[in-house]
Amino acid sequence: MAEPVTYLEAIRQGLWEEMERDERVFMLGEDIGVYGGAFKVTKGFLERFGKDRVIDTPIAESGIVGAAIGASLMGMRPVAEMQFIDFIACAFNQITNFAAKSRWRYGAGVPIVIRGPSGGGVRGGPFHSQNPEMYYVHTPGLKVVAPGTTHDAKGLIKAAIRDEDPVIYLEHKYLYRLPRIKEVLPEEDYVVPIGKAAVRRQGADISLITYGAMQLHCLDAAEALDKEGVSAEVVDLRTLLPLDADAIEATAKKTGKVLIVHEDTRTGGVAGEITALINERAFEYLDGPVLRVTSPDAPVPYSAPLEDYFLPNAAKVLDAARKLAAY
Numbered sequence: 001m002a003e004p005v006t007y008l009e010a011i012r013q014g015l016w017e018e019m020e021r022d023e024r025v026f027m028l029g030e031d032i033g034v035y036g037g038a039f040k041v042t043k044g045f046l047e048r049f050g051k052d053r054v055i056d057t058p059i060a061e062s063g064i065v066g067a068a069i070g071a072s073l074m075g076m077r078p079v080a081e082m083q084f085i086d087f088i089a090c091a092f093n094q095i096t097n098f099a100a101k102s103r104w105r106y107g108a109g110v111p112i113v114i115r116g117p118s119g120g121g122v123r124g125g126p127f128h129s130q131n132p133e134m135y136y137v138h139t140p141g142l143k144v145v146a147p148g149t150t151h152d153a154k155g156l157i158k159a160a161i162r163d164e165d166p167v168i169y170l171e172h173k174y175l176y177r178l179p180r181i182k183e184v185l186p187e188e189d190y191v192v193p194i195g196k197a198a199v200r201r202q203g204a205d206i207s208l209i210t211y212g213a214m215q216l217h218c219l220d221a222a223e224a225l226d227k228e229g230v231s232a233e234v235v236d237l238r239t240l241l242p243l244d245a246d247a248i249e250a251t252a253k254k255t256g257k258v259l260i261v262h263e264d265t266r267t268g269g270v271a272g273e274i275t276a277l278i279n280e281r282a283f284e285y286l287d288g289p290v291l292r293v294t295s296p297d298a299p300v301p302y303s304a305p306l307e308d309y310f311l312p313n314a315a316k317v318l319d320a321a322r323k324l325a326a327y
Contacts, residue, residue, distance in 0.1 A: 008177055029055075081116055145194055262295075
């Protein structure tokens with residue numbers, strides 16, 4: 001009988017299976033070969049696939065992504081690892097002005113995946129805990145995914161590798177080895193479609209829209225609300241670009257009250273975009289204002305008590321949901 005696996009192992013399996021399936025797939029990044037990756041996602045890959053397909057690079061994110069773009073234009077399907085997703089900023093020009101625009105410029109797809117650990121909750125401090133998704137959600141031509149379950153972690157990395165355009169794949173490091181989300185994965189090959197949200201819990205009174213690690217806090221808050229007679233629906237976006245506008249519209253119309261929860265900072269976060277979408281497509285169905293629970297507009301603190309204060313949690317979600325339910 002298959003054993004439950006971690007979120008990290010699910011990513012590892014997805015990468016391994018795609019390397020086995022398609023010889024055009026190769027990986028490049030800092031310490032991914034001999035060392036097996038900073039978090040050991042790529043442990044054993046060098047021994048199985050060799051140095052031509054598992055390439056240790058210099059500490060130069062712009063070079064990593066630039067090489068991946070060039071290889072993709074020559075028919076390869078690179079997976080570029082950012083050792084921490086924070087340093088994707090070093091490759092911003094390559095991603096937004098080359099990878100994202102190539103199809104628009106002259107019809108050439110850039111089938112690359114840029115993956116790496118994002119998010120806080122592990123005392124990583126301001127340079128190793130960021131959620132930089134919105135820089136890239138604002139860029140036409142990219143796709144941005146953020147799996148929050150073990151099943152989706154595997155299915156989305158496989159879908160991302162098979163996609164014909166550049167995909168930013170955000171894996172939340174807090175979830176990597178979290179026992180709570182271990183799952184037994186299907187033995188057969190599967191992908192999770194990019195651009196499709198998932199309803200994690202059905203509800204009738206209020207909608208909690210979220211993604212990544214925050215869905216756990218939303219599910220905990222929903223359980224508490226249920227004991228208070230409030231039925232909360234939890235929607236996991238899974239993909240941030242393109243957003244599943246139909247799923248967002250459907251849950252807003254169903255419950256009439258929407259609370260958006262994300263770990264990213266407040267100003268310019270995806271909650272604002274979702275709020276605008278709801279106003280455009282479901283305003284007449286609302287029975288209260290669209291609210292949001294986010295991190296404040298500040299770098300992620302290193303201090304444990306400060307980081308706990310900074311990050312959204314179930315108590316903060318519950319407090320906001322109670323106010324909205326009573327509106």
